Amino acid sequence: SPPVSLSPGAEKLILHLQKHSIPFALATSSGTESYQAKTSAHRELFGAFHHVVLGDDPEVKASKPAPDIFLACARRFSPHSSPPPPSTSAWCWRTCPTAWRSPRQRGCRWSWCPASSSTPNSMAGATLLLPSLGDIQPELFGLPTFN
Template sequence: MANYSKVDHVIFDLDGLLLGTEEIYVEMFSIICGKYGKSYTFDVREKVLGTVESDSCAILVKEVNLPMSPQELLSQQRLLQREMLPKTKLMPGAERLVRHLHQHGIPIAVATSSSEESVNLKLTNHKELFSLFHHIVMASSDPEVKKGKPSPEIFQICASRFPDKPKPDKCLVFEDAPNGVKAALAAGMQVVMVPDEHISEENKQLATLVLHSLEDFKPELFGLPQY
C-alpha cells in the first residue's frame, strides 16, 4: 500500500472536480469554434484544462487557428458563460466530502483558475455549500496570482490565506487536470487526481493517488477523519 503523509488542510480545484463544468466549457468552445468551421478536439482541451482564462483563450486561438485575438475569444466566451454556467451541477461525492471535512473542523479552501465573475455564475445554485469554505482563490481575477497552473503560485497563495498558514506537506490538493496536478506537486503538496476519463495514462502518473470519483476517496488514508 502506498505511503501517504498525514494532512490537516484540504484545497480543492473547482471545475471538473467539485463542479461538472467541463462539459459546459466543451459546449461553449465548440459553439465558438464551429462558427469558424473549426473543431474543439480533446487534444486541445487537455492543453487548456486548468489554465487561467486568458491562457485558455491564447492556447485555443493558437491551436485551432481561430481568426481572432485571445481577448476577442474571451469576450465571446463571457457572453455564453452568463447563459450556460448557472446550470452547473455538483460532481458525484463532492457535497458529501465537503460537508464531512467541514463538520470535522478540517480547514478547506478552493483554488480555481477561473475569474470571480465566472465562479459567481457557477455557484448560482450552490451558495450554501460553498459558504463552508474558508476562502476561494480565483486566479483569473486575483491580483496576487501572477501565473496560472502549472505554476505552484495559486496553491502557495491559497495555503497562505488559512489563518494558521500550514506548511505545504500538511495540505492535500484535489485536482482533475494535469496542469493542476503539476502545480500542486510543485508547491510541495500531495495531490489526489480525479481525472476526466479521456486523460492519458501518462498524464495521471504524477499524482499521489488517482481515483475514478470523489465517492471513492477514503479520508483516513491521509490521516483525515473517516466517514
C-alpha cells in the same frame, strides 16, 4: 458561464470536512464573474470553504501551471504565521486534467480524481489515483472516516 453540476462525491466530502471543522479551500483558475455564475446553484455549499482563491486574484501573478494560486491558497489558511504551514501537511484533490504540476511543484501530496477524458500521462506524479471524489476514503488522508 451556466451553473455547473457538482463532481460525484463533492457534496459529501465538503459536508464531512465542515462537520469535523477541518479547514479546506478552493483554488480555481476561474475569474470572479465565471466563478459566481458556475457556483450560483450551490452558494451555500461553496460558502463552507474556509476561503476561495480565484484566477483573477491580485495575489495570483502567474496562472497555472505556475503554483501561484496554490501558494496564495496555502497562505490564507494561516495569514499571520510566517512561514506559512508546510505544503507537505496539505492534500490537493485535482479533478481536471490541467495544471497537475502546480501542487507537485509546491511539494503537496495530491490525489487525482480524473475526468473520463484524462489520459494516463496526465496522472503522472499523483500520490493516489481515485476514480472520483466519491471514492475518497478520508482515513487514507488522516481524516475522520465517513459516518
